[in-house]
Amino acid sequence: MKDISALRLYVRVARLGSFSAAARECGLAQSQASRIIADLEADLGARLLSRTTRAVVPTEAGAEFLARIEPILLLLEEAEQSVREDGELHGLLRVGMPASFGNRVVLPALSGFVERHPRLTVQVMLEDKVQDMVREAVDVGIRIGELPDATGTTKLLATVQRVIVAAPRYLEARGAPSTPHDLVEHRIIGGPAAAQSMAWTFERDGTKQKIELQPNILVNDTSGAVVAATSSLGITSTTLWACERELDAGYLVRVLPDWWLSPLPVHAYFPMGRATRKAARAFVDFLIDELHRRPGSTPAQ
Incomplete structure (x- = not known):
């Protein structure tokens, strides 16, 4: 194990399951990456990777080596950082x-x-x-x-407000819901967290209402759900951050603003x-x- 870069390359090959992808990340030719890993295996006297035409996966010994060496490489980088005179991150x-x-x-x-x-x-x-x-x-x-x-380890950073929004043109055509239950009569846009069915829980004056909804349109991207709403395709629930510009510009308006939805945690x-x-x-x-x-x-x- 003469070269730390060989260990780092092994970690990337094992994680990506590909010599070519790891080689691109490390600025190497695929043949160079293969040779470096072969030399590492020879130094260790153990086969680390099982190579087939479809995949590259760690052997039992390779998985054990990966689990032990990966945190060591991170700690080594931290040690190098700690003694740099300028203290800059790099x-x-x-x-x-x-x-x-x-x-x-x-x-x-x-x-x-x-x-x-x-x-x-x-x-x-x-x-x-x-x-x-x-x-x-x-x-x-x-x-x-x-x-x-x-x-892994998590850290709660903040919570973010959720809102229900729709385009003014959609509400003019279909009517604005006055209670959460009215939403079942409307077209619902489901974002990336939505499954085939979903529920929105509302609260006001100590009263909670959980409304089961069937999305008419499913979008696997939050920005796409906001675009769908601004295009008058229906009503959607999203974070205030995701639609703040559209609300300010009047492309979207709040629906059921007197009802409160549980905020979402940001970790x-x-x-x-x-x-x-x-x-x-x-x-x-x-x-x-x-x-x-x-x-x-x-x-x-």
Whole structure:
């Protein structure tokens, strides 16, 4: 094990299941990557990867080696960072988040973060479906809504207000609902979190109403659901962040504004748990400051 870069390459091949994809990430030819891993296996005296025409997967020994070496590499990077005289963050930081949240909240504010850390490259990975953050080597992911079971570490950043919205033209044609139950008579647009059926729970004056709804239109992207609503296709539920511009411009209006919906939690998720990189922690601190300045956001206690 003469070269730390060989260990890092092995981690990426194992996580991506592909020599070619890992080679591209590391700026190598596929033949170079294959030779480096073969030399590593020879040094260790163990076969780490099972290679077939369809996939590259760790062997039992390779999976054990991966589980042990990956957090060590992260700690090594942290150790190198801690002794740098300038104290600057450097390298590549991968952050994953829903597309609408990235486009509406993070990217417009990101200049402040990158200006403070000019030697750090930030790769923003926008995806409305739940990402495989370990496979994609995401350092920190932002998740909105209830968290699925996960093995990493999470941190609650804030909660965000939810709203029900529709286009004025749609409401003029179909009539505005006056109670939550009236929604069953309307066209409903379901966003990426919606299944074939869903329920919205409303509260007012201590009274709760849970309305089971059947979406007429399903969109796997939050921005797409907002576009569908502005196009008079129906009524949708989304975060205030996702439709703030459309509300301000009058393209959308609030529906049932006197009723309250439970806010959504916003979490940072660290796939590597306590071995999280310093750059990821700095990004989360920046994001907390930004979220607390935005309307419709409530700081975590």
